Amino acid sequence: MKNNIALTRYDKNKPDIAWCPGCGNFQILRAMKLALEELNISPQQAVVVSGIGQAAKTPQYFNVNMFNGLHGRALPVATGIKLANPELVVIAEGGDGDMYGEGGNHFLHAIRRNPNLTHIVHNNMVYGLTKGQASPTSQIGFKSPIQSVTDMPLNPIAIAIAQNASFVARSFSLNINQLKNLLKTAIQHEGYALIDVFQPCVVFNKVNTYQWFQEHTYDLPNDYNPYDREKAFQIAIDEHNLALGIIYKNHID
Amino acid sequence: MQKKIKDISIVIHGAAGQGLKTIELFLAPLLLQHTGFYVFSTSEYMSRIRGGNNSVEIHVSTSPVLAFVERIDLLISMNRFNIDHLCDRITKNTTIIADHSLIAEKHSLIQIPLLDNVQNGNEKTIPNSIVIGIVLSLFAISPTHYIPEIKKYFSKATANQNQQSIEYGYQLTDKLCEEKKLTKYKLIATTAKQDHLISGAEAIAAGAISGGCNFVTAYPMSPGTSVFTHMAKAARDRPIIIEQVEDEISAANMALGAWYAGARAMITTAGGGFALMCETISLAGMIETPLVVLIGQRPGPATGLPTRTEQSDLNLVLYAGHGEFPRIILAPGTPQEAFQLTQKAFNLADKFQVPVFILADQFFLDSLYCTDVFDLTQKIETHIIKTDSCYQRYQLTEDGISPRGIPNYGDGIVCVDSDEHNETGYIAEDKKTRITMQNKRLKKLESIKKYAYAPTFIGSENFTFLVVCWGSNYGVVQETLQQLNTTSFAMLHFAQLYPLHPEAKKYLHQAHKIIMVENNSSGQFDSLLHREFNVRSDHLILQYDGSPFSVEGLTRQLQHISNEK
Ligand SMILES: Cc1ncc(C[n+]2csc(CCOP(=O)(O)OP(=O)(O)O)c2C)c(N)n1
Ligand code: SF4
Ligand SMILES: [Mg+2]
Numbered sequence: 122m123k124n125n126i127a128l129t130r131y132d133k134n135k136p137d138i139a140w141c142p143g144c145g146n147f148q149i150l151r152a153m154k155l156a157l158e159e160l161n162i163s164p165q166q167a168v169v170v171s172g173i174g175q176a177a178k179t180p181q182y183f184n185v186n187m188f189n190g191l192h193g194r195a196l197p198v199a200t201g202i203k204l205a206n207p208e209l210v211v212i213a214e215g216g217d218g219d220m221y222g223e224g225g226n227h228f229l230h231a232i233r234r235n236p237n238l239t240h241i242v243h244n245n246m247v248y249g250l251t252k253g254q255a256s257p258t259s260q261i262g263f264k265s266p267i268q269s270v271t272d273m274p275l276n277p278i279a280i281a282i283a284q285n286a287s288f289v290a291r292s293f294s295l296n297i298n299q300l301k302n303l304l305k306t307a308i309q310h311e312g313y314a315l316i317d318v319f320q321p322c323v324v325f326n327k328v329n330t331y332q333w334f335q336e337h338t339y340d341l342p343n344d345y346n347p348y349d350r351e352k353a354f355q356i357a358i359d360e361h362n363l364a365l366g367i368i369y370k371n372h373i374d
Numbered sequence: 375m376q377k378k379i380k381d382i383s384i385v386i387h388g389a390a391g392q393g394l395k396t397i398e399l400f401l402a403p404l405l406l407q408h409t410g411f412y413v414f415s416t417s418e419y420m421s422r423i424r425g426g427n428n429s430v431e432i433h434v435s436t437s438p439v440l441a442f443v444e445r446i447d448l449l450i451s452m453n454r455f456n457i458d459h460l461c462d463r464i465t466k467n468t469t470i471i472a473d474h475s476l477i478a479e480k481h482s483l484i485q486i487p488l489l490d491n492v493q494n495g496n497e498k499t500i501p502n503s504i505v506i507g508i509v510l511s512l513f514a515i516s517p518t519h520y521i522p523e524i525k526k527y528f529s530k531a532t533a534n535q536n537q538q539s540i541e542y543g544y545q546l547t548d549k550l551c552e553e554k555k556l557t558k559y560k561l562i563a564t565t566a567k568q569d570h571l572i573s574g575a576e577a578i579a580a581g582a583i584s585g586g587c588n589f590v591t592a593y594p595m596s597p598g599t600s601v602f603t604h605m606a607k608a609a610r611d612r613p614i615i616i617e618q619v620e621d622e623i624s625a626a627n628m629a630l631g632a633w634y635a636g637a638r639a640m641i642t643t644a645g646g647g648f649a650l651m652c653e654t655i656s657l658a659g660m661i662e663t664p665l666v667v668l669i670g671q672r673p674g675p676a677t678g679l680p681t682r683t684e685q686s687d688l689n690l691v692l693y694a695g696h697g698e699f700p701r702i703i704l705a706p707g708t709p710q711e712a713f714q715l716t717q718k719a720f721n722l723a724d725k726f727q728v729p730v731f732i733l734a735d736q737f738f739l740d741s742l743y744c745t746d747v748f749d750l751t752q753k754i755e756t757h758i759i760k761t762d763s764c765y766q767r768y769q770l771t772e773d774g775i776s777p778r779g780i781p782n783y784g785d786g787i788v789c790v791d792s793d794e795h796n797e798t799g800y801i802a803e804d805k806k807t808r809i810t811m812q813n814k815r816l817k818k819l820e821s822i823k824k825y826a827y828a829p830t831f832i833g834s835e836n837f838t839f840l841v842v843c844w845g846s847n848y849g850v851v852q853e854t855l856q857q858l859n860t861t862s863f864a865m866l867h868f869a870q871l872y873p874l875h876p877e878a879k880k881y882l883h884q885a886h887k888i889i890m891v892e893n894n895s896s897g898q899f900d901s902l903l904h905r906e907f908n909v910r911s912d913h914l915i916l917q918y919d920g921s922p923f924s925v926e927g928l929t930r931q932l933q934h935i936s937n938e939k
Binding site for chain 2: 164165166168170173178180181184185186187188189190191194196197198199200201202203204205206208209226227229230
């Protein structure tokens with residue numbers, strides 16, 4: 122991964138990164154730095170709020186205001202920050218366990234409350250930091266040291282559209298350019314914006330690999346209309362062909 | 375004929391939904407303003423929206439009153455069937471006004487048709503308004519005083535009907551007085567010097583506003599909600615953000631985020647809700663971000679008695695959160711103290727970057743007290759600095775307090791981390807950093823101690839028995855000791871529970887016997903005094919039935935202790 126090229130004022134000098142080589146998190150980190158830089162947002166103005174997990178370490182590795190709080194609790198913290206100072210660009214970031222498991226209630230209610238912030242979820246369908254247990258998005262049949270998953274995976278995109286979330290997108294970390302552009306649109310969007318990012322965990326998820334994501338995802342066509350909620354919902358519940366792009370928006374910016 | 379009195383306890387009894395709260399809020403200020411008496415009022419209600427047995431006690435006196443009394447001089451019951459739950463408090467001196475003959479079978483009473491919705495002119499009567507009329511008549515408060523109040527407490531649609539019912543009750547009572555079946559009350563005192571009536575909850579809300587609070591989060595839970603409600607009301611014409619959130623965990627995290635970004639936030643809750651916040655309290659300790667939490671205590675464990683009072687969450691608050699970090703716990707005993715200490719809570723949180731708890735209880739929050747005008751000399755102190763490009767959030771300093779920056783104010787960036795972290799705020803796992811940072815956080819306690827609020831000592835210096843109390847028991851201990859009227863008892867009230875003011879030791883060591891008065895079943899503050907000062911109470915007076923101590927009850931217990939030699 123080309124992760125150490127000094128690109129922006131967001132780059133930190135030699136961060137001691139605790140991620141495994143080849144992890145999708147590197148691509149997400151890079152896309153975030155690029156997106157913020159291209160939007161000409163200063164590191165002083167941006168705040169990244171994260172929970173606990175491998176994904177939640179992201180703000181440790183670049184030069185930006187950071188609130189690295191508790192597992193599951195990034196969204197309420199981010200909402201408090203945004204309410205207290207609306208001029209800040211606020212991003213809540215964490216893993217699938219963090220945001221959909223421990224913080225699941227906050228996810229539902231952040232959609233209702235619709236704060237003007239960006240919600241990035243690194244979805245590797247596994248608990249990385251705690252070494253490979255199933256997560257709420259692990260698929261049926263996924264095997265871990267603890268379990269062979271029998272529970273239905275949580276579908277964050279469908280939940281968000283069902284709740285008429287303001288902005289719902291999905292991306293794949295390998296496609297840095299698409300992710301960067303989605304991040305820029307999400308940051309500029311007025312209101313709550315979810316980006317669920319497929320992020321291969323090369324160590325603990327041997328099922329949902331780079332290849333698996335490549336085979337199971339497709340880009341939404343250029344003429345796709347994200348304002349059609351029913352169509353968006355149909356796309357969201359298709360569990361075989363996983364759409365990437367802005368799947369739903371409830372208003373025109 | 376008028377009865378000359380010094381002190382009268384009026385109890386109004388009824389079911390949920392009959393408007394007892396309105397009676398209390400209507401009568402208490404009128405009595406204060408137009409009789410010259412001091413007024414204190416406290417209510418007890420069940421956790422239900424309709425029915426049941428509730429009551430409000432309005433205590434009117436020629437000297438300041440801050441406590442619940444058992445005695446009932448005048449009982450007015452709107453209950454159709456019985457007044458059984460008040461039986462223990464009724465004596466031959468109690469005047470009972472009620473409606474129904476079922477009650478009359480057991481007690482001699484003056485019957486007034488409260489409940490039958492009598493046709494009165496062209497309207498039917500309303501029970502709670504008749505009750506108001508009865509009391510107004512007994513205190514000879516004139517229509518010119520009470521009529522302007524009606525539209526404040528009753529809706530436009532019913533105001534006319536309410537007024538007619540008040541007049542109906544008033545005239546009936548006047549007539550009963552002429553017939554010498556009832557007696558009017560006449561004051562023998564000069565006018566009350568404290569002419570503001572305020573609930574504990576309002577005093578705390580006022581303190582928060584004066585402390586610069588501009589952000590409040592909560593998930594509703596009695597009795598903390600009353601403060602949340604007052605803050606929401608205040609926010610209508612002030613720049614205060616009010617957010618009712620999905621759960622207490624969210625409330626705590628949102629408030630912490632707000633402080634991080636420069637707001638002054640408060641959370642309101644009760645013990646059960648606070649239990650859910652404990653992980654976030656620990657986060658506040660770790661990231662050294664200020665936090666103010668109001669906890670209204672009620673009897674536990676679990677849901678306990680949702681509408682009653684207790685002082686059993688001291689240990690919860692004292693030990694809340696995993697790991698070790700400094701904190702401040704305040705427990706005001708009077709409205710004046712509630713105002714001042716809540717205001718101070720924001721300054722302390724900001725200065726020391728620690729969580730500050732205001733530990734109140736249902737009795738204190740919901741009771742109405744007379745008070746002096748609040749002292750407004752204390753100023754809002756903020757300790758936010760403008761950052762430079764080399765800013766380090768956890769810069770090591772002499773006293774452990776690092777200058778606190780906020781995002782986008784200056785050239786620096788502000789990094790806070792729930793992991794152990796270095797001075798910049800980034801995750802660090804080496805032993806040296808760990809020890810340095812843990813020592814830095816703990817060191818703040820030394821400075822915090824210098825700002826501790828001293829306990830209040832009342833009594834003669836030659837006391838034998840020291841009655842120790844905290845929080846809402848200020849009033850009942852003070853009144854009880856006044857009645858006992860002996861130099862052998864003195865009182866020591868703590869409004870700051872942690873860290874303790876060192877001066878307290880002097881009184882504790884001087885006492886021949888220490889008597890601890892607490893509304894819980896294990897003596898939590900007694901244990902804390904033991905832990906901190908190595909002193910132990912000789913007697914524990916504990917009450918945990920959900921009700922506040924009464925002056926009579928405490929008098930009996932203290933007399934019993936002083937008699938046993
Ligand atoms: C309250 C609490 N419970 C459990 C943990 C332990 N824990 C840390 S990260 C994590 C799950 C990580 O999974 P995910 O959020 O998907 O992040 P990833 O590591 O996969 O990026 C768990 C269970 C914790 N830190 N806090
Ligand atoms: S454990 Fe998985 S998610 Fe974590 S850094 Fe390694 S590859 Fe990435
Ligand atoms: Mg994960």
